[in-house]
Amino acid sequence: MTGLLIALTIGLPWIGAVAVWAVGDYRARLQHRLAVGFAVSAAVTALLLLTATTDAVELRLVVGGIFGDFTFVPDGLAVLLTVIAAVIGGLAVIFSMDYMRGEAGLGRYYALVLLFIGAMAGLVLASNLLLMFLFWEMTALCSYALISFYNDDPKAVAGGVKALIMTQIGGLGLLIGVLAARASLGSYDISALLEGAHTLAPETLALIAFGFLVAAAAKSAQVPFQTWLPGAMEAPTPVSALIHAATMVNAGVYLLIRFYPAFEGVPGWTTAVMLVGLVSALLAALLAVVAKDLKRALAYSTVSQLGYMVYAVGVGGVFAAQFHLFSHAVFKALLFLGAGAVIHAAGTRDMWKMGGLGKEMPFTRNTFVIGALALMGLPILNGFWSKELILEAGLHAGPNWAFAGMVFGAGLTALYTFRMVWLVFFGPRRSEKHVHDAGQAMRFALGVLAVGTLTTWLLVGSVGACLSCSVPAGEEAAHAAPALGEMVSEVLAAPATWLALAVIVFGLFLGWQREPLSKLVDRLGLREPYIAAAERDFGFAWINRQVVRAVQSMAERLRAVQTGQLNWNALGIVGALVVVLIVLLAGRG
Numbered sequence: 322m323t324g325l326l327i328a329l330t331i332g333l334p335w336i337g338a339v340a341v342w343a344v345g346d347y348r349a350r351l352q353h354r355l356a357v358g359f360a361v362s363a364a365v366t367a368l369l370l371l372t373a374t375t376d377a378v379e380l381r382l383v384v385g386g387i388f389g390d391f392t393f394v395p396d397g398l399a400v401l402l403t404v405i406a407a408v409i410g411g412l413a414v415i416f417s418m419d420y421m422r423g424e425a426g427l428g429r430y431y432a433l434v435l436l437f438i439g440a441m442a443g444l445v446l447a448s449n450l451l452l453m454f455l456f457w458e459m460t461a462l463c464s465y466a467l468i469s470f471y472n473d474d475p476k477a478v479a480g481g482v483k484a485l486i487m488t489q490i491g492g493l494g495l496l497i498g499v500l501a502a503r504a505s506l507g508s509y510d511i512s513a514l515l516e517g518a519h520t521l522a523p524e525t526l527a528l529i530a531f532g533f534l535v536a537a538a539a540k541s542a543q544v545p546f547q548t549w550l551p552g553a554m555e556a557p558t559p560v561s562a563l564i565h566a567a568t569m570v571n572a573g574v575y576l577l578i579r580f581y582p583a584f585e586g587v588p589g590w591t592t593a594v595m596l597v598g599l600v601s602a603l604l605a606a607l608l609a610v611v612a613k614d615l616k617r618a619l620a621y622s623t624v625s626q627l628g629y630m631v632y633a634v635g636v637g638g639v640f641a642a643q644f645h646l647f648s649h650a651v652f653k654a655l656l657f658l659g660a661g662a663v664i665h666a667a668g669t670r671d672m673w674k675m676g677g678l679g680k681e682m683p684f685t686r687n688t689f690v691i692g693a694l695a696l697m698g699l700p701i702l703n704g705f706w707s708k709e710l711i712l713e714a715g716l717h718a719g720p721n722w723a724f725a726g727m728v729f730g731a732g733l734t735a736l737y738t739f740r741m742v743w744l745v746f747f748g749p750r751r752s753e754k755h756v757h758d759a760g761q762a763m764r765f766a767l768g769v770l771a772v773g774t775l776t777t778w779l780l781v782g783s784v785g786a787c788l789s790c791s792v793p794a795g796e797e798a799a800h801a802a803p804a805l806g807e808m809v810s811e812v813l814a815a816p817a818t819w820l821a822l823a824v825i826v827f828g829l830f831l832g833w834q835r836e837p838l839s840k841l842v843d844r845l846g847l848r849e850p851y852i853a854a855a856e857r858d859f860g861f862a863w864i865n866r867q868v869v870r871a872v873q874s875m876a877e878r879l880r881a882v883q884t885g886q887l888n889w890n891a892l893g894i895v896g897a898l899v900v901v902l903i904v905l906l907a908g909r910g
Contacts, residue, residue, distance in 0.1 A: 323373040324380040327393050328447055329366040330403060333359050334410075334439035338432040346428050360407075363438060367407035370400045374787070378448065384443060393477060394448035397787030398643070402445040402461070402575055405650045406568045409437040412766040413563040416658050419760035420559055420665055430470060434560065441568050445575060447479050450499045457495060460569050461488045464791045467564065468556045480552035486872050487549040487865065491539020491573075498532030503527055511579070518583035524771045530584035533576055534593060541573030541627045543601040548865045550624055551622035554616040554670075558661030561616060566623050566657050567650040568666075577634045577901040585637070593606050595635025599723050602628030604859060606733035611852055614670045614697040615660050618741050623653060624695060625730065629711050632727060638714025642701040644784050645707035651777055652695035652704055655770035659689035662763050666756040672744040679746035682758045686746045688771040693742050695774045697735045697825055703778040706808060712817045724817075731821050732828035739832030781808050 341352050354768050373379075374397045382391040391587025395403075414434060421427060444456035462485075469481030502514045505525050518526055537543070542550035553565050564570075577594060584590050605624035612618035626649050633642035662685045663678060664670055679686035695704035708731065714725040719766060759767060782804045803811060831838055858865075 323370070323375070323395060324393075326366050326370050326373065327380045327395060330370065330429070331443045331446070333366065334435040334442075337363075338435040338439075341431040341435065342428045344428065345811045346426065349876060350432060351423075352427050353422075353744065353902055356414050357411075357418065359435060360411040360438065362408040363442070364404075364411040364471040366402070367404045367442065370395050370403060374400050377898070383493050387473075388451060389449060391447045391452045391761045392448045393443075394511075395446060399445040401643075401647065401784065401787045402568075402571070403442045404688070405571070405647065406438055406441040406445075409650060409654045410434070410563050411561040411569045412654070412769055413658070415762050415867065416562075416766040417559045417758050418659065418762040418860060420661055420763065421557065424557075426470065429469070430557065433466050434465050436565065437467070437564060437569070441572070444572060446481075448511045450502060450511060450514065452509075453511070454492075454495055454499050457536075457572065458492055460533070460564075460572065461485065461492060461540075464488070464564050465568055467560045468553045470556055470560070474555065478557035480549075480555040482550040483865070483869055484553050486869050487546045488539050490868070491536040491546065493807055494539070495576075497531040498536070498563065501532070510841070515580065515583050519586075523587075526584070527587050527590070530553075530580075530587040530590045531593070532765055533580055533584070534590065534597070537573030537576045537631070538597055539573070539761070540576070541570050541631065542624050543573065543597050543628060543631055544604060545861055547601055547605060547624045548861050551617045551620045554614070556614065558657060558664060561620075562654045562657035562661065565620065566653040568626060569651060570623060571630075571646050571754050572643060574630045578639055578643055578646075581634060581639055586653045591635050593635075593639070595632055595719060595723060598630070598632030598635055600628070601625065602632060603726055603733070604861075606737065608732050608858065609737040610733060611644030612737075613673055615664065615672050615741065615745065616657070616670050617759050618672070618737065619653070619656055622656075622734070622737070625734065626653065629708065629727065629730070630725070632719075633711040633714055636715050636719035638711055638718070640785060640788055641707065641710035641714045643788055644781060645704075645711055645785055647780075648695070648703035648707040648777060649664045649804060651773040652692045652702070654773055655688060655692035655767065656696065658763070658766055658770065659685055659692060662759040662767065663689075665763075666758070667752065668754060669752075674752050675745045676748045676751035676752070677746070678756055681756050682746070684764055685767065688767040690742060690744070691771045691774050693738050696819065697738050697829075698731055699825065700822075701778070701905075702761075702774055703776075704774075706778040706781065706812060709812045709815065709818045709821065710808070713812070713815050716815075716817045720764065722879075728817075728821050728824050732824040732831075735825040735828030736832045741828050756793075777804060781805050788895070792835050 336356060338360070341355050343356065344351050345351070364577050368851040374395055376394060376396045378392045378394055380393040384391055412822065414431070421430060424430070440459040440463060444453055444460060447453040447456055465481045465485040466483050469478050471477045476736065487620065506513050506517050539546040550565060550570065554561055602625045605621040609618050609621035609625065612621055626645070630642040630645050630649070633639070644900070656894050663675070663682065666682060667675055667678065669675070687825050691702065695702035698705050712727060712731070715727055732841070785803065
């Protein structure tokens with residue numbers, strides 16, 4: 322039965338993708354209904370998996386040979402991520418009924434979204450490293466295609482290409498780690514790596530560990546790969562909520578959590594993870610402070626919050642990272658979909674052309690503010706509890722200077738979030754365009770996520786149970802997962818909580834007094850240099866452009882081998898096959 326649920330959770334969205342594509346765009350109403358039906362069905366089967374979590378193989382596809390069997394294990398961590406992908410995916414598809422109404426290419430849009438939902442579920446449920454890599458690459462392909470969905474827009478195409486190249490660098494790191502594990506252990510099984518890591522040569526284990534770190538940093542848009550995520554905001558907003566806020570970008574954090582027990586002893590690995598998270602959190606928050614584009618501000622916020630999760634893994638707060646991943650998926654999906662409702666009504670993403678929209682969009686305003694309060698980390702919303710657990714873990718197990726940086730980041734988060742909410746919903750109107758509140762489908766998705774933002778922290782015990790019964794969880798991780806009462810008393814009694822709240826309140830005060838603060842910054846001559854540096858992503862944009870140009874130049878040179886003549890192409894394929902067979906036979910011998 323559990324194997325059937327796994328197959329349905331992955332397969333239903335894929336069947337839906339084919340069905341929506343086959344119907345044709347001339348029957349848009351049927352496409353909407355089919356997409357919603359298959360997405361919601363996948364969400365239901367994913368929720369049913371919560372009752373059947375186990376660390377045993379429940380679905381096996383016999384492949385054999387050097388590939389081994391493709392296996393799926395629905396342990397707690399995998400099922401939790403599956404539920405996040407499927408449920409938020411279903412809500413994003415429901416939201417799309419209003420958002421994408423009248424858009425061209427509707428079949429392509431829904432097919433890619435449904436394909437992604439199934440691939441993301443497969444990525445986390447797979448217990449075979451090679452199969453996990455295949456799903457990893459499938460999510461990257463869907464992300465690229467959806468970023469470039471408006472393919473007549475040069476910015477959308479450029480954003481898609483940039484995202485594909487940057488994430489493929491991470492894919493290369495993951496592939497190197499997977500192949501090194503297979504060569505050393507003789508198996509692609511994830512449990513083989515987790516259980517046999519101590520038997521590997523130190524240099525081999527380090528290669529795998531840092532290869533996986535590169536993969537995680539690229540997938541989760543962490544330094545130095547963080548610049549692709551703001552460019553991904555050219556995708557339709559429901560895609561941003563699903564893929565670039567709540568699910569795919571979390572895959573990197575999932576990878577670190579999953580293999581933490583195998584890599585924590587590698588010299589320098591946890592320090593590198595902590596530094597990546599710290600720098601990413603602070604750098605993205607500094608960029609969000611001056612962002613004008615609503616979706617880009619949320620994208621920088623996503624990079625920053627993912628940085629908190631990565632930092633938590635680096636200091637050993639595995640449960641705190643997992644809990645914040647869960648909380649962030651809910652409130653950030655709410656914020657992105659709320660932004661989508663605003664953009665759909667206002668016809669612009671420029672916050673300086675908004676203002677005062679809260680009077681005409683009260684439902685959207687109220688739900689967006691709930692998400693914003695959770696992002697700031699204010700009581701009693703889900704973001705407060707999970708972020709405080711991260712800070713507490715950093716205070717107890719990490720260096721004090723890194724903890725101070727993360728607390729400073731909490732203040733920056735309050736500052737840019739207050740600025741964003743005020744520019745969009747309050748203050749004077751800066752546009753004469755008449756706007757309307759969210760439609761019924763939009764309201765349903767926003768309402769569900771708002772309720773989730775207010776209440777999901779109550780599930781801390783269940784989230785902890787998911788971690789404690791997972792393959793990578795040991796006794797230490799299980800012990801670190803508190804029950805609800807323990808978490809409340811622990812957080813409220815922790816000095817880190819009150820220090821962080823004081824810094825957050827100060828950040829809110831700076832947001833409230835931003836006009837006098839702006840005048841002071843102007844007098845000091847800091848505004849123009851800061852904005853100029855932010856527009857260049859503090860130098861990272863130049864670095865990333867060089868990488869993209871180098872890849873494109875290499876691709877242009879490789880075009881010479883594509884003659885367009887079938888005979889030569891067939892010869893190349895056969896020749897490569899012969900080489901592969903010789904290598905395999907030599908290895909078997």
